[in-house]
Amino acid sequence: MPPTLHIETADAGHLRVVLSGAWTLDQTTPDPQRIIEILAGDASICRIGFETSGLTAWDTALPVFLLAIQKHTGGGSVMLDTSGLPEGARRLVTLATAVPVPDQGATGSVDGLLVRIGKATQRLGAELVAILGFLGETVLALWAWIRGRARYRRTDLGLLLQDVGPRALPIVTLISFLVGVILAFVGAVQLARFGAEIFIADLVGLAMAREMGPMMAAVIMAGRTGAAFAAQIGTMQVNQEVDALRTLGISPIEFLVLPRVIALVVMMPLLTLYAILVGIFGGLIVSVNLFDVTLIQYWNATLASLNIEQFVIGLSKSLVFGVLIAIAGCYQGIKTGGSAAAVGAAATAAVVSAIVAIVVADGVFAVLLNALEL
Amino acid sequence: MPWNSDRPDVREGCWPASAPSDERTQLLVRGLTMAYGDFVVMRDLDFAIQRGDIFIIMGGSGCGKSTLMRHMIGLKQPAAGKILIAGQSLWDTEGATREALLRRLGVMYQSGALWSSLTLAENIGLPLQQFTALPSKRIREIASYKLALVGLAGFEDHYPAEISGGMQKRAGVARAMALDPEVLFFDEPSAGLDPVSARRLDDLILELRESLGTTMVVITHELASLLRIGTNAIFLDVETRTQIAQGAPRTLAEHCHHPRVQAFLSRGTTGEAQ
Numbered sequence: 320m321p322p323t324l325h326i327e328t329a330d331a332g333h334l335r336v337v338l339s340g341a342w343t344l345d346q347t348t349p350d351p352q353r354i355i356e357i358l359a360g361d362a363s364i365c366r367i368g369f370e371t372s373g374l375t376a377w378d379t380a381l382p383v384f385l386l387a388i389q390k391h392t393g394g395g396s397v398m399l400d401t402s403g404l405p406e407g408a409r410r411l412v413t414l415a416t417a418v419p420v421p422d423q424g425a426t427g428s429v430d431g432l433l434v435r436i437g438k439a440t441q442r443l444g445a446e447l448v449a450i451l452g453f454l455g456e457t458v459l460a461l462w463a464w465i466r467g468r469a470r471y472r473r474t475d476l477g478l479l480l481q482d483v484g485p486r487a488l489p490i491v492t493l494i495s496f497l498v499g500v501i502l503a504f505v506g507a508v509q510l511a512r513f514g515a516e517i518f519i520a521d522l523v524g525l526a527m528a529r530e531m532g533p534m535m536a537a538v539i540m541a542g543r544t545g546a547a548f549a550a551q552i553g554t555m556q557v558n559q560e561v562d563a564l565r566t567l568g569i570s571p572i573e574f575l576v577l578p579r580v581i582a583l584v585v586m587m588p589l590l591t592l593y594a595i596l597v598g599i600f601g602g603l604i605v606s607v608n609l610f611d612v613t614l615i616q617y618w619n620a621t622l623a624s625l626n627i628e629q630f631v632i633g634l635s636k637s638l639v640f641g642v643l644i645a646i647a648g649c650y651q652g653i654k655t656g657g658s659a660a661a662v663g664a665a666a667t668a669a670v671v672s673a674i675v676a677i678v679v680a681d682g683v684f685a686v687l688l689n690a691l692e693l
Numbered sequence: 694m695p696w697n698s699d700r701p702d703v704r705e706g707c708w709p710a711s712a713p714s715d716e717r718t719q720l721l722v723r724g725l726t727m728a729y730g731d732f733v734v735m736r737d738l739d740f741a742i743q744r745g746d747i748f749i750i751m752g753g754s755g756c757g758k759s760t761l762m763r764h765m766i767g768l769k770q771p772a773a774g775k776i777l778i779a780g781q782s783l784w785d786t787e788g789a790t791r792e793a794l795l796r797r798l799g800v801m802y803q804s805g806a807l808w809s810s811l812t813l814a815e816n817i818g819l820p821l822q823q824f825t826a827l828p829s830k831r832i833r834e835i836a837s838y839k840l841a842l843v844g845l846a847g848f849e850d851h852y853p854a855e856i857s858g859g860m861q862k863r864a865g866v867a868r869a870m871a872l873d874p875e876v877l878f879f880d881e882p883s884a885g886l887d888p889v890s891a892r893r894l895d896d897l898i899l900e901l902r903e904s905l906g907t908t909m910v911v912i913t914h915e916l917a918s919l920l921r922i923g924t925n926a927i928f929l930d931v932e933t934r935t936q937i938a939q940g941a942p943r944t945l946a947e948h949c950h951h952p953r954v955q956a957f958l959s960r961g962t963t964g965e966a967q
Contacts, residue, residue: 470823472819554809555808555809558804558806558809559802559803559804560807560808560809562806563802563807563808563868564808565767565768566766566768566795566798566800567795567796567819567820567823567872568791568796568824569819569823
């Protein structure tokens with residue numbers, strides 16, 4: 320039987336609500352809005368009574384309906400006479416209203432634009448101070464390591480070196496090879512118009528060594544390793560494992576951050592060198608097979624265009640990128656909050672901030688190298 | 694209600710008759726105020742923990758028990774007041790002195806907080822490896838011994854994820870004892886454990902106190918447990934944001950008539966808090 324709602328105004332100031340049928344969640348129950356509108360329109364109503372003898376079944380739908388009405392009884396000016404209700408429903412309504420809704424005060428209000436700008440600025444300032452503090456601690460830990468006083472596990476460093484270096488080779492190989500191939504195609508299409516296909520070698524070699532090698536290796540490592548660092552340290556933070564280190568007098572910076580920074584700083588230049596060589600190989604494959612360049616020509620042209628300077632520039636960049644990725648990953652991990660969602664947020668923030676930092680640093684390099692005429 | 698912290702007798706609640714600080718004092722908290730930014734969690738905490746005590750920090754959920762522990766083990770700096778461990782403050786020392794002071798404390802965290810990438814033996818061995826010059830064979834022996842003490846002999850090469858929650862907590866106790874600390878902190882030892890495992894952990898706390906003489910600081914709201922093992926306690930009250938009772942839990946249960954203390958210690962069946 321479908322639920323029905325019938326409203327009677329028996330005598331002056333008295334509203335009689337007749338409920339019948341099955342008031343259950345799988346039925347479309349009448350909207351309490353009708354009663355609320357009557358209450359709003361007629362200020363003389365001071366009492367609402369219920370008649371439920373026709374009610375065949377009820378569940379959560381009924382108390383929700385009653386609470387909606389109760390919310391509009393003007394803080395007690397209209398009396399809600401619950402005596403006509405089923406015993407269970409009456410008790411549930413009493414239970415739901417037993418603890419008053421706490422006064423939320425100003426928290427519900429929305430800050431003005433200026434207040435929000437001010438708060439955001441304060442947060443930014445605090446964040447900058449925190450990052451500087453973290454950098455300082457990391458430098459101190461490095462100094463302790465140089466003097467042989469840092470507390471960390473050598474096995475941890477070994478495992479990290481292996482994870483950051485050799486295990487990253489397959490993905491670095493794939494991406495670098497493809498970047499070399501793409502560079503060769505893009506260059507060849509233009510250069511072929513002038514019959515200057517031989518300059519593909521110069522283009523690929525220079526681009527890989529100075530820009531694309533360090534950049535692509537860094538982006539791969541930010542996504543692969545930076546995120547992993549943030550997630551590892553973040554999970555330890557959530558499990559109080561970092562606290563457990565602190566209370567033993569072991570600095571988490573020395574124990575967790577230091578080996579990760581060292582591992583990336585050692586491995587990044589090696590990975591980048593590898594990426595450059597694989598990229599050049601990719602360019603070679605394209606040029607020799609699809610364009611009018613022989614293997615010897617390509618080899619000679621590459622050697623002629625590249626000198627040690629290009630490699631030094633590329634590898635210096637990769638060193639800086641390595642530091643940035645490690646710092647971003649570890650910083651986000653250390654400042655992780657106390658939940659699983661916070662770990663995910665930390666991993667995301669680590670990748671985003673690392674890539675932003677890498678691109679900005681590359682821009683700085685471009686300006687500097689131009690100024691130095693290198 | 695304004696009251697002067699120099700005169701504890703005018704405070705609300707139940708207080709010991711004598712001033713509680715002498716040469717037996719292991720850990721002294723004086724006028725401690727804990728805050729997160731502008732939000733004051735607890736203020737004017739004053740108590741002393743004597744050597745060999747099983748000291749209970751009790752109070753309802755969210756009243757700041759764990760925050761108090763984080764202050765006592767040096768993870769959080771007090772907003773005001775002092776915490777002295779054997780007469781020295783963690784926040785007035787730094788470097789090697791602070792590390793040495795920290796190593797007089799051992800902590801069992803609520804979830805165990807074992808280092809998940811290390812085996813149980815390595816977990817216990819790590820502090821020894823970092824702070825002693827012992828050879829690794831000896832460290833392994835010590836780790837086995839500590840694991841045997843908490844009833845986990847034979848689990849040396851298990852990883853924390855491979856053992857049950859109750860075992861992780863006991864392994865956490867073993868790690869906390871790695872450097873033979875003078876004070877052991879337990880954060881909610883019975884949380885998430887079945888009654889039998891919880892009671893075994895209580896037995897372990899009593900047994901270790903008897904045999905090693907270690908001072909225990911236990912944060913709990915588990916009534917049966919705190920009445921059974923506690924020799925002294927403070928009650929943190931969330932409404933007044935300070936401590937409102939101090940004394941042995943059983944004495945407080947019988948003699949402290951403060952309504953909120955009574956409500957807590959009789960599981961809310963009498964002395965209903967307003």
